Amino acid sequence: MVREPGAAYIVNPTGVRACDNFEIACFGEKGEGRGSKFGLCAAPFRPYLALTPIGAHLDDNITYWIYGTPETNRTSDLPLRRGLLYPLSYRGTSDNFTPFMPESRPSLILEPDLKLSVAADGSQSVELTGAWDIRALESRAVSLKRRLAEHARASLARWDLTQVQRLDHAGALLIWRAWSKRRPQALRLNPAQEMFFANLAGSGALARPAWRPDPLAPVRALGRAVLSALGHFLAVAQLFGQMLIDSAALARHPSRAPWREISAAVYRTGAQALGITAAVGFLIGIVLSFLSSEQLKTFGANVFIVNILGIGIIREMGPMICAVLVAGRSGSAITAQLGVMRVTEELDALRVMGIPYTVRLILPKVLALALTMPLLILWTSAVALIGGAISAKLQLDIGMTSFFTALPAAVPTVNLWLGIGKGVVFGALIALVACHFGLRIKPNTESLGAGTTSSVVTSITAVILADAVFAVLFNDVGIALQ
Amino acid sequence: MTRAAPVIEVHGLWTQYGEHVVHRDLDLSVQSGEVVSLVGGSGSGKTTLMRQMLGLESPARGSVNVFGIPLHGSPADTLKKIRRRWGVLFQEGALYSALSVFDNIALPLRELRVFEEGFIHDMVMLKLDMVDIERRHATKMPADLSGGMVKRIALARALALEPELVFLDEPTAGLDPDRSESFVRLIQALHEQLRLTVVMVTHDLDTLVSLSDRIAVLAEQRVIVCGSLAEVVRIEHPFIRNFFLGERGVRALAAARAELGVRELWSS
Numbered sequence: 001m002v003r004e005p006g007a008a009y010i011v012n013p014t015g016v017r018a019c020d021n022f023e024i025a026c027f028g029e030k031g032e033g034r035g036s037k038f039g040l041c042a043a044p045f046r047p048y049l050a051l052t053p054i055g056a057h058l059d060d061n062i063t064y065w066i067y068g069t070p071e072t073n074r075t076s077d078l079p080l081r082r083g084l085l086y087p088l089s090y091r092g093t094s095d096n097f098t099p100f101m102p103e104s105r106p107s108l109i110l111e112p113d114l115k116l117s118v119a120a121d122g123s124q125s126v127e128l129t130g131a132w133d134i135r136a137l138e139s140r141a142v143s144l145k146r147r148l149a150e151h152a153r154a155s156l157a158r159w160d161l162t163q164v165q166r167l168d169h170a171g172a173l174l175i176w177r178a179w180s181k182r183r184p185q186a187l188r189l190n191p192a193q194e195m196f197f198a199n200l201a202g203s204g205a206l207a208r209p210a211w212r213p214d215p216l217a218p219v220r221a222l223g224r225a226v227l228s229a230l231g232h233f234l235a236v237a238q239l240f241g242q243m244l245i246d247s248a249a250l251a252r253h254p255s256r257a258p259w260r261e262i263s264a265a266v267y268r269t270g271a272q273a274l275g276i277t278a279a280v281g282f283l284i285g286i287v288l289s290f291l292s293s294e295q296l297k298t299f300g301a302n303v304f305i306v307n308i309l310g311i312g313i314i315r316e317m318g319p320m321i322c323a324v325l326v327a328g329r330s331g332s333a334i335t336a337q338l339g340v341m342r343v344t345e346e347l348d349a350l351r352v353m354g355i356p357y358t359v360r361l362i363l364p365k366v367l368a369l370a371l372t373m374p375l376l377i378l379w380t381s382a383v384a385l386i387g388g389a390i391s392a393k394l395q396l397d398i399g400m401t402s403f404f405t406a407l408p409a410a411v412p413t414v415n416l417w418l419g420i421g422k423g424v425v426f427g428a429l430i431a432l433v434a435c436h437f438g439l440r441i442k443p444n445t446e447s448l449g450a451g452t453t454s455s456v457v458t459s460i461t462a463v464i465l466a467d468a469v470f471a472v473l474f475n476d477v478g479i480a481l482q
Numbered sequence: 483m484t485r486a487a488p489v490i491e492v493h494g495l496w497t498q499y500g501e502h503v504v505h506r507d508l509d510l511s512v513q514s515g516e517v518v519s520l521v522g523g524s525g526s527g528k529t530t531l532m533r534q535m536l537g538l539e540s541p542a543r544g545s546v547n548v549f550g551i552p553l554h555g556s557p558a559d560t561l562k563k564i565r566r567r568w569g570v571l572f573q574e575g576a577l578y579s580a581l582s583v584f585d586n587i588a589l590p591l592r593e594l595r596v597f598e599e600g601f602i603h604d605m606v607m608l609k610l611d612m613v614d615i616e617r618r619h620a621t622k623m624p625a626d627l628s629g630g631m632v633k634r635i636a637l638a639r640a641l642a643l644e645p646e647l648v649f650l651d652e653p654t655a656g657l658d659p660d661r662s663e664s665f666v667r668l669i670q671a672l673h674e675q676l677r678l679t680v681v682m683v684t685h686d687l688d689t690l691v692s693l694s695d696r697i698a699v700l701a702e703q704r705v706i707v708c709g710s711l712a713e714v715v716r717i718e719h720p721f722i723r724n725f726f727l728g729e730r731g732v733r734a735l736a737a738a739r740a741e742l743g744v745r746e747l748w749s750s
């Protein structure tokens with residue numbers, strides 16, 4: 001038989017085969033344990049965790065008791081069902097378990113219980129017995145609380161806690177609350193139990209401000225939202241200004257500029273974004289071309305697909321797709337990075353070293369995004385046009401060569417410059433907004449999540465607003481057909 | 483003869499991160515009701531050993547048993563029961579930053595899903611009292627607390643479920659001497675009243691001397707000695723010499739010195 005140290009094995013005591021639910025308790029020199037609900041089978045098994053008394057060992061002299069009512073219908077389990085005790089004594093080898101009937105039941109650690117006892121002179125007292133600790137309460141708190149309350153209402157009774165085998169703060173608190181947080185007039189305690197009730201008596205309540213309904217709440221909320229939006233706008237402008245001021249010194253000493261950070265940021269926000277922008281751009285190009293072709297075919301205006309895709313993608317779609325992708329990809333990363341740096345006081349560490357974080361952290365990101373965004377836009381637009389051309393070939397039978405030779409004539413070059421200009425502005429905007437929200441992160445995990453979300457949402461909104469401004473300013477540039 | 487089985491038994495433990503061996507064939511056992519302190523140089527693997535005892539790391543070789551149950555290979559149900567019986571104070575406190583002080587301590591109690599809010603409230607207040615935190619701090623967020631307060635609130639949270647076994651990683655680091663003193667007294671009182679078993683990492687000699695029943699010294703990737711203060715200082719080892727018998731050590735041990743005969747020991 002395999003034996004492991006620290007575990008005790010119980011062999012089937014009296015030919016009972018398997019019962020599902022009964023209780024077992026064990027005693028060792030170091031303490032007691034009890035538990036329930038496990039199968040007892042012919043094969044040796046490991047007693048339930050709570051059973052191994054702390055400090056018990058295989059070589060220990062531990063007495064195991066099995067008692068209670070098993071959930072079983074087997075006839076052979078009848079003695080167990082009647083609640084008979086099966087005392088087991090374990091004496092070192094796993095095979096010599098000999099059942100015997102002891103003269104007296106040893107003091108088991110019992111379930112928490114209370115009962116009303118009436119003395120000879122007619123006086124009543126509530127007697128608490130068993131273990132009143134958190135592990136016993138875990139499953140019984142509700143019913144015990146109810147029964148305590150019943151007895152506490154009949155307030156004339158005396159309380160006797162001297163039979164309680166185990167008490168901790170949780171158990172004491174349950175009793176204390178039943179007493180409405182006052183000592184009952186007549187109370188018997190062990191000296192060791194005094195401490196728990198003394199601690200409880202000294203402990204007061206937490207004053208919480210009362211909640212009052214506020215009829216103006218929606219108005220206030222609206223006002224706060226408007227003010228906070230204004231506040232964010234000003235703060236972003238301020239951050240931009242601060243960055244420019246702090247960077248002015250670099251104009252005289254360009255070698256001190258954070259070139260390594262800039263190049264790292266270019267790589268992360270630009271090179272690493274090539275794949276995703278291309279994939280999305282290509283699909284959008286195909287979809288756009290497909291939908292437009294369907295319409296154009298009905299008017300027999302097939303050749304105009306070049307104009308539609310050219311203007312639409314180069315001037316609008318390319319920059320917008322790119323901005324949304326970059327805001328989600330790089331903007332969130334920037335916010336999270338700055339946020340964590342703020343939480344871990346890295347920003348303060350930079351400041352006390354005399355390194356302005358605007359120059360070291362924000363400038364590289366703004367510059368990098370202002371540089372990579374136009375390039376990404378060119379890239380995305382190109383891939384989207386290729387996608388569009390492929391779709392046009394399949395749908396309208398316009399060859400790739402004729403598509404791309406027609407393109408320069410259909411789309412004035414100024415649209416390309418407009419797209420690139422948008423890229424610079426969008427990139428800088430996204431970086432600034434992301435940095436702004438990163439710097440506002442409060443040192444807790446929730447704020448980090450919320451800040452990143454606001455950063456992405458706000459930068460996409462800002463980009464769309466900026467795009468609208470572009471549309472208004474350049475409404476007569478580059479659209480008219482020659 | 484009866485041999486008491488330990489609450490924690492670490493046997494032949496190897497911890498390895500890639501090529502880097504932190505523990506090599508380490509043995510340690512902690513008996514019920516005792517306070518064992520882990521000491522060792524910075525980076526000697528004290529925190530890692532504690533994480534092994536908590537089942538947060540898995541051993542490359544060897545076994546860790548807590549309450550007689552192996553932490554690796556036991557069913558999840560059993561492990562859950564063990565976890566209810568211990569409390570942990572992490573080196574940095576590890577309070578949940580999104581929850582207030584009150585909610586941090588209430589969390590393990592609420593998780594049991596048996597106690598009503600009123601009970602939990604009173605329980606939290608009691609635990610705050612036990613660690614000497616004023617009421618008005620209960621609504622604060624962890625970020626707005628001082629380092630020492632974080633420590634004490636983390637202890638209150640560790641004690642929320644009335645554990646039998648408590649792990650403390652540097653409990654007095656970052657506390658002022660007065661608070662350290664009261665922290666030591668608090669642990670002492672809890673230990674006496676609730677028969678707690680305590681495993682503690684500390685660099686603080688005063689805490690070490692006043693609390694520990696046994697001291698386990700971690701060096702050379704294993705426990706070189708685990709015994710009472712008197713036994714430990716008798717071992718000839720550079721770390722022990724520097725730690726206990728350096729200038730600071732001797733000062734802290736001044737009270738115990740006459741009794742131990744340390745001076746004679748090392749001057750001979």
Ligand SMILES: Nc1ncnc2c1ncn2[C@@H]1O[C@H](COP(=O)(O)OP(=O)(O)OP(=O)(O)O)[C@@H](O)[C@H]1O
Nearest residue numbers: 499502504522523524525526527528529530531573
């Ligand atoms: N996740 C990990 N990956 C790689 N190495 C680790 C990891 N965790 C710990 N280590 C290494 O294990 C060693 C022990 O680290 P540990 O944190 O246990 O030290 P310590 O004794 O608690 O030190 P201190 O007193 O400074 O807190 C260190 O060398 C550390 O670099």
Ligand SMILES: [Mg+2]
Nearest residue numbers: 528529530573
């Ligand atoms: Mg450590």
